[in-house]
Amino acid sequence: MTETETLDRNRPETATATGGERKRGIDRVIILLEALLRQRAPMRVGDIARRIGAPRSTTYEIVNRLLEADMLETVGTDGHVYFGRAMHLFGWAYSHHNAHYPRIIETLDRLAAETGETVQLCSLRGNKYVVLDCRDSAGPFRISSQVGVEVPIPWTASGRLLLSHMDEDAVRAFIPPEDYRLPDGRWLPQEEFLAAIALARQQGYSESAALADRFTWCLAAPILDGRGAMTLTLCFVLPIDTPEARRIELLALLRERAASLGLVGE
Amino acid sequence: MTETETLDRNRPETATATGGERKRGIDRVIILLEALLRQRAPMRVGDIARRIGAPRSTTYEIVNRLLEADMLETVGTDGHVYFGRAMHLFGWAYSHHNAHYPRIIETLDRLAAETGETVQLCSLRGNKYVVLDCRDSAGPFRISSQVGVEVPIPWTASGRLLLSHMDEDAVRAFIPPEDYRLPDGRWLPQEEFLAAIALARQQGYSESAALADRFTWCLAAPILDGRGAMTLTLCFVLPIDTPEARRIELLALLRERAASLGLVGE
DNA sequence: CATTTTTGTCCGATATACTAGACAGCGCGT
DNA sequence: ACGCGCTGTCTAGTATATCGGACAAAAATG
Known part of the structure; x- marks a missing residue:
């Protein structure tokens, strides 16, 4: 049994607080940051300790070190902490490394400004969609979406595109079985999902109605990177009652803009 | 100045990073990430090890752990690593925590679009400007600026605003003496800097010509947060030969937009 | 006011994370 | 071919980072 199972994304997040085990500081840091990301709000040190299953003394030690480094910062007056400025800079560096x-x-901004619809830039993180x-x-009736929240791939239109480079066996191995269970409790048949991936691959776009929830219609188009790999998608999240004519228009716009972003690569 | 000194502002010791000192993993991680930020480019593990003064075996260990956690990611085929997707998410969470x-x-975008000038959002990080x-x-002749690079506060117009809540003694204690040395070698007299801060406080904006370099004229205006503190500034970076009439016009625009961002606080 | 819970800090003991060094494989220049 | 430098992995030993628990002070509770 490897202790590196710690931060696997499949963790149900509740349990695993099995005390007694001694862990490296670096592991604690990683777990702590991911817990903060899930919480999406400042937390107090005591709560963090409980959440990540670390001793209080250790948690104080680590939090204080991260505060020093600006990777965390205190929020308000009663000991809440959240991500700090250094994280912004690291994240900015990550994003802008891609020239x-x-x-x-800019494309995201323009699509949103011109259409007034919700637009997303999507990708994978491990075997989840973000x-x-x-x-x-x-x-x-704004449809808003949470940046950074991990979602099972089968719930999303973009996911079908982002997996289109895989063959069927690879997909089967990649997606955890429970991810086929939709938020409303229905089970998406695996074969249906595989067929949808094939369709997305063939069409060069993906569309899904009432998938992740009953009220949205999603349109997704791929952004190809310099080497032709498809790691990002642009995505419209529309109210489900959007007239077909408008959907077609938006899809065309989305595909055109997404295509114009690709190819220019290195 | 050896590169291994990295950017620790608090720890005066270190110095000979080459020595056989044993360090915590968490410290290594922090130093590593800050080194990557400085480099602003993917690095190979061997280079990282040398740069941060850590044993190769330790560096591999840490890098691999961070890769697992998506805080780093491999770039290209020959072992380069750079910030990973998790950093983007952490940084996004940091930014958007402020509602x-x-x-x-959006204001930054509009200012840039309407004027065609370089616009920056500025702040402090420790006792440096970023x-x-x-x-x-x-x-x-684009004037471009680097996000995340730390610059001595006295070099900047924004810095004068961002220190305007401090009294003179506090400023004297806060700014390291060597930061008064401008990039061209001139020494900015401390009294002159203190006077500039007082002026900025009184005017509610700050202006500097040929300060950080000979070719730029900077205009800065404060964004007040919910509690009236001044932690952010908006800033134009203009070519130094921008006509006065245009500078006045831009300054008015900048102040108006910056002011409209404040006060709406929580 | 008394009682309970939580916070932030400190300390000694020890499990272990870090280090030094070795090793094989690879690429490169001569 | 050879030597040289670099990469990535592995191991054993020990300096030390982590942990449990104790503590006073501060909040929360009744």
Whole structure:
């Protein structure tokens, strides 16, 4: 049994607080940061200790060191901490390492501004889907999405595109069985998912209605990187009652913009 | 100055990083990430080890752990690593924790789009100045700025604003003496700097010509947070030959937009 | 006011994370 | 071919980082 199982993304997050084990500081740090990301709000040291199953003394030690390094910062007056400025800089460096990341963001902005719809930049993280950035629609019934929250791949239109480089066996091995269970409790048949991937591959886009929830219609188009790999998608999240004519129009726009971002690669 | 000194502002010791000192993994991680930030480019593990003064075996151990956690990711085929996706998510969470951060970014975008000039969002990190985000002017002689690079506070117009809540003694204690030495070798008299801070406080903006370099004219205006503290500034970086009339116009625009971002606090 | 819970800090003991060094495989220049 | 430098992995030994628990002070509770 390897102790590196610690931060695996499949962890149900509740248990695993099995005390008694001694862990490396670096592991604690990683677990701590991921716990903060899940919480999406400042936490107090005591709560963090409980959440990550670490001794209080250890947690104080680590939190204080991270505060010194600006990777965490205190929020408010009663001992809450959250991500610090250094994280912003590291993240910025990550994003902008890809030389045309600014162009992608500009496209995201323009799509949102021109259409007024919710637009997302999506990708994979491990065997989960994540939103890397988004622009929320401004309407009264805004559909907003959470950057950084991990979602089972089968729940998403983008996921079908992002897996389209894999063959069926690879997909079967990659997706944990429980991820086929949709939020409403239905089970998505694996064969249906595989067929959807094949369709996405063939069409060069993906569309899903009432998949992750009953109220949204998602359109996704791939951004090809310099080597032709498909690691990012642009995605519209529309109200499900969006008229077909508009959906078609938006899909065309999305595909055009996404395509224009690719190929220019290194 | 040896590179192994990295950027620890608090620990005066270290110095001979080559010595056989044993360090905690968590410290290594922090030093490693800051080294990567400075480098602003993917590095190979061997180079990292040398740069941060850590044993190779330790460096491999740490890098592999961070790769697992997605805090680093491999770039290319020959063992280069750089920040990973998790960093983006942590940094995004940091930025957007402030509820009106999106409004600030939108303002940054609009200022850049409307004026075509370089615009920056600035702040402090420890006793240094950093650019948190920027939009570079598109002109042929673009003045571009590096997000995340730490700069001595006296070199910047924004710095004068960001220190305006301190009294003179506090400033004297806060700024390391060598930071008064400008990039061209001139020494900025401390009294002159203190006077500039007082002026900035009184005017509610700050302006500097040919300070950090001979070719730029900087305009900075504060963004007040919910409690009236001044932790962020908006800043134009103009070519030094920008006509006065235009500078006045831009300053007014900048102050207006920056002011409109404040006060709406929590 | 008394009682309970939580916070932040400190300390000694010991399990272990880090280090030094070795090793095989690879690429490169001569 | 050879030597040289670099990479990535592995191992054993020990300096030390982590842990449990204790403590006072501060909040929360009744």
